[in-house]
Amino acid sequence: MRHLRNALAAAPLLFGACAPIALITPALSQTCACPPGGVGAGEDGGGYVIQADEPPPPLPEYDQPPIPAPGYYWTPGYWAWNNYDYYWVPGAWVEPPQPGLLWTPGYWAAVGGVYAFYPGYWGPRVGFYGGIDYGFGYAGSGYQGGRWDNGRFYYNTAVNNIGGARITTVYNQTIVNNTTINRASFNGGVGGVAAKPTNEQLLAAKEPRIRATRLQVDQARDAGMRSGQFVSTNRGKPPIAATARPGDFKGKGVIPAKAAGKAALPAPAPAGNVLPENGEKPTGERPAVPALAPAPPKVGEKPPAAEKLVRPEAVPAPPKVGEKPPAAEKLVRPEAVPAAPKVEAKPPAPEARAPAELQRQQELQRQQELQRQQLRPREQQQQRQLQQEQQRQIQLQQEQQRQGQQLQLQRQMQQRQQAQQQQMQRQQQLLRQQEQQRARPPAAHEGRPEACGRPGLPPCPK
Numbered sequence: 001m002r003h004l005r006n007a008l009a010a011a012p013l014l015f016g017a018c019a020p021i022a023l024i025t026p027a028l029s030q031t032c033a034c035p036p037g038g039v040g041a042g043e044d045g046g047g048y049v050i051q052a053d054e055p056p057p058p059l060p061e062y063d064q065p066p067i068p069a070p071g072y073y074w075t076p077g078y079w080a081w082n083n084y085d086y087y088w089v090p091g092a093w094v095e096p097p098q099p100g101l102l103w104t105p106g107y108w109a110a111v112g113g114v115y116a117f118y119p120g121y122w123g124p125r126v127g128f129y130g131g132i133d134y135g136f137g138y139a140g141s142g143y144q145g146g147r148w149d150n151g152r153f154y155y156n157t158a159v160n161n162i163g164g165a166r167i168t169t170v171y172n173q174t175i176v177n178n179t180t181i182n183r184a185s186f187n188g189g190v191g192g193v194a195a196k197p198t199n200e201q202l203l204a205a206k207e208p209r210i211r212a213t214r215l216q217v218d219q220a221r222d223a224g225m226r227s228g229q230f231v232s233t234n235r236g237k238p239p240i241a242a243t244a245r246p247g248d249f250k251g252k253g254v255i256p257a258k259a260a261g262k263a264a265l266p267a268p269a270p271a272g273n274v275l276p277e278n279g280e281k282p283t284g285e286r287p288a289v290p291a292l293a294p295a296p297p298k299v300g301e302k303p304p305a306a307e308k309l310v311r312p313e314a315v316p317a318p319p320k321v322g323e324k325p326p327a328a329e330k331l332v333r334p335e336a337v338p339a340a341p342k343v344e345a346k347p348p349a350p351e352a353r354a355p356a357e358l359q360r361q362q363e364l365q366r367q368q369e370l371q372r373q374q375l376r377p378r379e380q381q382q383q384r385q386l387q388q389e390q391q392r393q394i395q396l397q398q399e400q401q402r403q404g405q406q407l408q409l410q411r412q413m414q415q416r417q418q419a420q421q422q423q424m425q426r427q428q429q430l431l432r433q434q435e436q437q438r439a440r441p442p443a444a445h446e447g448r449p450e451a452c453g454r455p456g457l458p459p460c461p462k
Contacts, residue, residue, distance in 0.1 A: 050117040052081040055191065056108050057231050058183040058261025060088070062241035064136050065253040066163025067093055073153070074145060074160065075103050076134035077242060079185055079231070080220060081117065087229040088238035089220045090255075091136075092246045097122055097210050099151050102143055104204075105129045110189030111386050120212060127204040130187035131195025136160065137175070140195065144175045183261035188382055191263055196382075197389075205389075206396070215246035222247055236260030 056079040064074065077091035096103075106120035107130030120129070126143045137145020137159045146155045154169045155162060162170065186192045197205070223229045226249070228239045237260040244253020452460035 050081055050119075052086075052108075052115045052117070055110070055115055055189065056081070056086055056185045057236045058263050059132075059134065059185045060237055060241055060257040060261050061183075061259045062091075062257045063255055064091070064161045065093070065242050065244045065255050066161045067155075067165050067167070068244045068253065069165060070167045070169075071095060071153070073103060074136055075120070075216065076105055076136060076138055078106055078134075079108070080224065082224055086231045087224055087226075088231070088234070088241065088257075089223045089229075090238070090240050090249075091134075091242040092216075092219055092248075093244055094213060094215055094246055097213055099153075100124060100148050101210065102126050102148075105132070105134055105138060107132050108186035109386060110186060110192055111390075112383055115186060115189075116386075116390075122210040122212075123204065123207055125200075125204040125207065128197035128201040131193040132185060132187065133182060133193075139175060140193070141198075141201075144173070184263070185261070188379070188386075196385075205393070219243075219246040222249060234260075 059079075062077075067074075072093035073096050075092060075094050078089055079086045080089050101122040102125060103122055104120055104127040106118055108115050108117050109130055118130075121127075129138070129140075131140040132138075133140045137143050137156065144156060145159050146153055148154075149169075152169050154171055155167060156175075157170050157172045158174050182193060184191060184193050187195060223240075226240070227233055234257075237257045239256050240249055240254055241257040242253075242255040243249060244251060248254070452458055
């Protein structure tokens with residue numbers, strides 16, 4: 001499958017000169033592969049949700065290019081999907097569609113066994129973007145890279161690379177992030193970010209939205225046409241991680257990734273002894289093995305004398321001539337035979353003497369199964385909430401589209417009426433001019449020759 005993806009990623013380079021781009025782009029670019037209303041296609045930037053059957057790679061590590069000029073706004077990079085493979089859309093400095101707007105980045109989320117992408121949008125406030133730490137002011141919630149004040153944008157130099165640009169609207173505020181840095185690029189599921197939208201973020205999602213600009217859409221399309229941006233080629237370390245301006249893939253502002261992101265590892269097993277089945281606290285000592293035989297004599301001690309094992313009187317005298325030998329049971333008295341050492345406890349069964357490593361693995365498996373059982377209801381509830389929120393967003397988008405269509409029809413009707421009125425006014429004005437010309441009496445000189453009554457010319461008619 002990876003070889004097939006590499007071949008598809010290299011298709012524009014092999015056939016770009018002889019085949020129409022429109023036939024190749026849908027297989028490589030997310031914006032062309034998705035249905036109408038995708039990234040940057042809707043009036044509000046919402047559009048349809050893009051689904052993938054595998055999680056996106058971790059976010060790569062890269063630096064922010066310097067801002068090209070005042071008035072630009074930073075939009076972080078993200079992983080996009082083209083139905084075959086993930087490819088990296090570089091972060092870039094872009095100009096907002098109008099003052100006072102902030103960018104809410106798109107994000108991936110685990111929903112119903114698949115991974116769904118919610119595209120970014122412009123709005124008066126930053127909404128929910130999955131709790132993903134994109135960096136450069138986007139630490140998972142809100143935006144700490146700058147703010148609007150009286151129509152001017154103030155940049156936080158603590159997280160933005162101002163470089164050599166002459167910008168006076170700046171401030172410096174250190175961002176304290178108490179959470180563990182996680183390079184995960186999706187919300188929910190195994191290995192994802194466990195974050196839920198706040199009430200303020202839910203209200204921000206209901207506010208009017210503006211779709212991504214044309215330059216942002218072109219940035220995603222151009223990234224999907226480059227084979228080096230696909231994860232099957234770059235192994236999570238794209239050669240173009242950020243650009244100074246959208247579409248500038250060859251300028252000085254191109255920033256490569258420093259390293260590929262690392263996936264979040266599961267929590268290690270708790271150190272220490274495994275709790276016994278009876279619930280008692282472990283003592284750290286191994287259980288004593290009961291003695292199966294008497295301890296051997298110490299060095300320097302004499303072994304017990306043999307005469308103490310069998311008493312002398314227990315051995316009968318040899319029989320006289322003509323006498324019968326004594327019975328066999330009388331040769332050795334019962335009390336002369338020493339009793340066998342008592343065993344305090346039976347030796348443990350072979351299955352009870354399992355290695356400690358096997359016990360730790362069994363206990364870890366039990367803990368993991370308990371965690372899965374506890375997380376299933378939460379994941380199901382999160383999935384239901386996400387599906388409900390998705391349905392609400394789709395209904396809101398459809399309602400906004402209907403309102404937009406109605407407004408557009410009203411504008412068209414008004415334009416037609418205005419055009420008809422202007423045409424009628426021109427016709428009426430032309431008719432009035434014609435009537436005025438007909439009603440005007442002929443001038444005194446009309447009907448006369450142009451030159452008469454002068455010397456050398458005939459007299460003018462009376």
